[in-house]
Amino acid sequence: MLEDTIAAISTPLGEGGIGIVRVSGPAAVEVAEKIFKARRGEWSGAPGNSLIYGHIYDFDGNMIDEVLLGYMKAPYTYTREDIVEINCHGGAMPLKKVLGLTLAAGARLAKPGEFSMRAFLNGRMDLAQAEAVIDIIRSKTEDGLKLATGQLSGRLSDRICMLQDKLLGLLAKIEANIDFPDDDLEAEDMQGMALSIMEIAGELQELIDSARVGKIYRDGISTAIIGRPNVGKSSLLNALLKENRAIVTDIPGTTRDVIEEMVNIEGLPLKIIDTAGLHKTENVIEKIGIERTKDTIKKAGLILLVLDATQELTNEDLEIIESVADKKTIFLINKVDIEEKKIDYNRIVACAKGRSVLWISAQKGAGLDQLKRTIYTTVLEGKIANTNEVLISSIRHQNALERAGRHLADVQAGIKDNVPVDIIAIDIKAAWGALGEITGSTVTEDLLDRIFADFCIGK
Numbered sequence: 001m002l003e004d005t006i007a008a009i010s011t012p013l014g015e016g017g018i019g020i021v022r023v024s025g026p027a028a029v030e031v032a033e034k035i036f037k038a039r040r041g042e043w044s045g046a047p048g049n050s051l052i053y054g055h056i057y058d059f060d061g062n063m064i065d066e067v068l069l070g071y072m073k074a075p076y077t078y079t080r081e082d083i084v085e086i087n088c089h090g091g092a093m094p095l096k097k098v099l100g101l102t103l104a105a106g107a108r109l110a111k112p113g114e115f116s117m118r119a120f121l122n123g124r125m126d127l128a129q130a131e132a133v134i135d136i137i138r139s140k141t142e143d144g145l146k147l148a149t150g151q152l153s154g155r156l157s158d159r160i161c162m163l164q165d166k167l168l169g170l171l172a173k174i175e176a177n178i179d180f181p182d183d184d185l186e187a188e189d190m191q192g193m194a195l196s197i198m199e200i201a202g203e204l205q206e207l208i209d210s211a212r213v214g215k216i217y218r219d220g221i222s223t224a225i226i227g228r229p230n231v232g233k234s235s236l237l238n239a240l241l242k243e244n245r246a247i248v249t250d251i252p253g254t255t256r257d258v259i260e261e262m263v264n265i266e267g268l269p270l271k272i273i274d275t276a277g278l279h280k281t282e283n284v285i286e287k288i289g290i291e292r293t294k295d296t297i298k299k300a301g302l303i304l305l306v307l308d309a310t311q312e313l314t315n316e317d318l319e320i321i322e323s324v325a326d327k328k329t330i331f332l333i334n335k336v337d338i339e340e341k342k343i344d345y346n347r348i349v350a351c352a353k354g355r356s357v358l359w360i361s362a363q364k365g366a367g368l369d370q371l372k373r374t375i376y377t378t379v380l381e382g383k384i385a386n387t388n389e390v391l392i393s394s395i396r397h398q399n400a401l402e403r404a405g406r407h408l409a410d411v412q413a414g415i416k417d418n419v420p421v422d423i424i425a426i427d428i429k430a431a432w433g434a435l436g437e438i439t440g441s442t443v444t445e446d447l448l449d450r451i452f453a454d455f456c457i458g459k
């Protein structure tokens, strides 16, 4: 497969100053020579990493676009292969036309993520680093970006390799013993081994525990704003977004459909979802909206439950509170700016069962800073996330770690039961292999295809 030369449009389709068609592979230069003429004649003899001015022509000699051609010589490139990047004008027509010409000139259309897959296969980076590339592209907040660039620079890979090395050290001890069976492993040695395994298992667990937070930074957390009609849910969405995204009126039942927007709350990416007010109604449209709200509540990782300070708690309020009894919820008593308050604060605190209750005014912006801090601590469960540290952010990595952990548990049980060391070695090897799937040192082709299929075309 690596003998092919691949091409793709690497910039998003739309209007822009520049758009790039990227070509990588052994025939990249040959492909470009067929369609590109440099202003100053010969160019393929240029030193690697040159930017050459010229034009793209089709096979009938028609000029297609005025371009800059980036020429990067193997092996000092993203894929470790020769790469030619044609910087065209950024519009759908020139890009499609130029891409078509590279294909006609002998390149093959790249699959999603194929450039990065080559970077991995050619040893430029390991699998966890390659996966970080897509996390960088999709990062939603500065902290999310920081975590992804940390992973790209090999921070996670280093940790994994360190754990693998420790396991390898233990294996070496056992193998030496298998080779010289007269020299039985002393009880002391076994105790030392049990201790080392416990340490490694502890480090694994620490990484696994970081996954909950890591995944939030990577994917965001869906946060549903719910409550009766007219309590100020849409006003709250607008206040958090600092724009008039949702329609706000004093007519109950204004919001019919769910509205989703990303916001950055203290570095956490929140997908905030404004919902239709929950109440009994015969209105067909509202009913559908309410069904959607219920669906949203089920899937949400955090609930902002809005109540109206100027009204007494209704049965509908209580039903809504009941429906999120087992959910991470922040109770918000809205419209605090209005003098006359009828709501029973103590009763809400009792209903909240230890969860936060805050007074806010969505309209005037009061209490929002405290709300943001409360969201942060509620989501992170009181911990402060250090985005300079390694946080596991992908389910794939988490699964591999958990698998490694289970093998280590088997090792621990084996040592306790005086199982022969060669059997224990099998479990240690299995743990080592599971860890290797993260960096890709022990990975199947099938898994690679699945990982890179999630990438965008051209990366």
Ligand SMILES: Nc1nc2c(ncn2[C@@H]2O[C@H](COP(=O)(O)OP(=O)(O)OP(=O)(O)O)[C@@H](O)[C@H]2O)c(=O)[nH]1
Pocket (backbone or CB within 6 Å): 227, 228, 229, 230, 231, 232, 233, 234, 235, 236, 247, 248, 249, 250, 251, 252, 253, 254, 255, 256, 275, 276, 277, 278, 334, 335, 336, 337, 338, 360, 361, 362, 363, 364
């Ligand atoms: N005084 C005051 N009025 C508010 C506040 N928040 C919302 N309102 C008013 O309450 C009314 C309803 O606000 P919305 O944000 O549309 O309420 P909602 O919960 O989205 O209502 P539905 O979409 O119908 O479920 C509007 O007239 C808002 O201006 C507040 O903090 N103080």
Ligand SMILES: [Mg+2]
Pocket (backbone or CB within 6 Å): 233, 234, 235, 246, 247, 254, 255, 274, 275, 277
């Ligand atoms: Mg609304």
